[in-house]
Amino acid sequence: MTEKKELWRWTESRWTNPDIDWKGKLITSGVDVGSVSSQAVILADGELYAYSNMRTGSNSPDSAINAINWAMEETGLTLGDIAYTVGTGYGRVNVPFSQRAITEIACHARGGNHMYGPSVRTILDMGGQDCKAIHCDEKGKVTNFLMNDKCAAGTGRGMEVFADLLGVSINDVGDLSLDVDEEPPPVSSTCVVYAKTEATGLLREGWPTNKVLAAYCSAMAHRIITLLERIGVEKDFAITGGIAKNSGVVTRLEKEVGIPIMTTDYDTQIAGALGAALFAKALKEKGK
């Protein structure tokens, strides 16, 4: 029997800035141990030098160590060269080499501000297993926030479940869902598990894969809108996290909110770790 290809698994990645020589610079790092993915970001004098983005394992300290080691690969850096590390995310207290833990709310605002620029006022982080709506000022300081980690609707994990059910690569879900002649009604279930049941029913009725994906991406956008409504959306509006890479959800959200969603060259999954590394620099300089 051939092994089933795990199409729902997204690609892990790492990157080093070839234009930076870290020697003699202040090295700070941020490690975001999320429920699905872990990222490590290394800054040299506040400039993005290297990062890694990988799946979180069952052990948070190991995930944090793996992430930072992968980020340091090929750079010649060792843990001893890093002056200050901030841990963030769901597993933030389990980053063994960190000096401080900071909430992902604060880190996403700071990281989002760096990635999208000072004009960003609303940051929606669509993570692996939670969703955060954050308002921030021009310095990336949080002014209002709301987090939902008790319902899986609107999370990356939900999208993985659908990619797996439909046998579609997680990277293709968004574009495929947009390839429909007419927008189908969204799946009605709030719960990911029952949304999956509903999708199975639609497939049985003969719906093509892309139409089912459209119904799910649209449902996800709807759920998020109801969450965003509580704090409101102010311009400029940006999305961070893995779902920011899903054009099917982003396009539908943009249409419903009526405000253009900012784009960036950064990997949207590193926002939390980037914010943590920026806080690490600020805290180091403050001597805290």
Added chain:
Amino acid sequence: MIANYGYKDGSGDFFISIDTDRCTGCRDCVNACPYGVLDVGPDENDPLSDDEVAFVTEDERKKIKYTCAPCKPTADRPPLPCTAACKEDAISHSW
């Protein structure tokens, strides 16, 4: 900062909002809450600030619908102990 602690699930929205700009960290709400939902400490979402503010404890964030229920009888809605205790009017409930 308006800090919204709580969650939204299939049964509704359950958020306690704390205006940290108004909050003085006086602990009146902490003493008023009969169930230990609130506490005062460093603002975890503003790591560069030294001010202490009220927040909903980590243990309670995902169950305030149930923990706060005894203070919200359906027949009669007396003022909530936490919001009544807050002189700065910094606390509100969404439900």
